[in-house]
Amino acid sequence: MQQLAFETRAAPSSGDAVVVTVRGDLDRTDRDQFVRTLADLLVEHHRVVLECAELRPQHASVVHAFTEALARTRGWPTACLVLVAPEPSLAALLAGSGVAGRIPVFDDVAQALAHLDDRPPVLRDWWRFAVDAHAPGRARGNVRDTCRRWGVSDSVREAAEIVVTELVTNSVEHASSASVVEVEGRGTTLRMTVRDYGVGFRIPEADTWVAPPTSSPRGRGLAMVAAVSREWGLQRHPDGTTIWAELTPESVGA
Structure with a gap:
């Protein structure tokens, strides 16, 4: 060789x-x-x-x-x-x-x-967070910085911050789990995934999930994710769950 x-x-x-x-x-x-x-x-x-x-x-x-x-x-x-x-x-x-x-x-x-300085068709960044009360804030800050670096519109960036905050909070507070966050940019679409490793916490399937009433103390996080996403869903694993959400200027009313 x-x-x-x-x-x-x-x-x-x-x-x-x-x-x-x-x-x-x-x-x-x-x-x-x-x-x-x-x-x-x-x-x-x-x-x-x-x-x-x-x-x-x-x-x-x-x-x-x-x-x-x-x-x-x-x-x-x-x-x-x-x-x-x-x-x-x-x-x-x-x-x-x-x-x-x-x-x-x-x-x-x-x-x-x-074409060296052209934006590539696909951009991707990811981070891993421990079970820590500060993890949602750190995840939000990382997503904010990445969106600004990629030139993502303010409305989509703000929606991405909402999504990552709510999903990492679920990982910490409900799944008692570390999490892996990935953000992918394709044109004006931003796809976010949050993977947890909790085995005792189950989220309903996206097609059967119903937003809770505004007076409910639980489930409001997913309601916020659904409200700003074009689509969202989940994939179950033997050792946890991945939740994904796609954000576009249209989905966030930009």
Whole structure:
């Protein structure tokens, strides 16, 4: 196997951007090294075009190392990454795995540089919170910062803050559980998920759930989630529940 190697050069006529050529075999044993190196390059240079024509993934799953490295830097617009992958099989693997949705792929360096600062089709961020009374507030602050960084409208951002506050509060107060929050942006739509690990707390299915009366001391959180969401639902797991909500300017009356 050929050892991984990275070669960095200044990008022509593109300010502080760099072009990085990566060569060698990328196996699962090399994944952590690859992620660390690429993340360090993004932290140092912020705007990176990665030439992958001579990179040979040895397993389909290793291509997620690209998105993992980007996630460590908070992603666009803090760190801008595009790939140059003229080799058809690698380009197909990036598209099939969903990586190309989050990190655009181009045929040559000139195209990549021209679109380096463009917003990717899919943006994603996530956090994990402990069972802590301060978790809802921290989650709300993280979502607020991410929405502002992504240029999300104020109305959708405010709705997202309501959703994450209510769902993380459910995780802490009712499920007595840690939670994982993920936010995904696609165009003007924001999709939020909150995963808990509580096994003794059950939420009714979305299609059978009925908003409680305003005088009820329980269930108002989900009522607020439903009120600002285009759609919402849940997925049960043996060790907990994931609740998701989709927010659009139309759903929040923007």
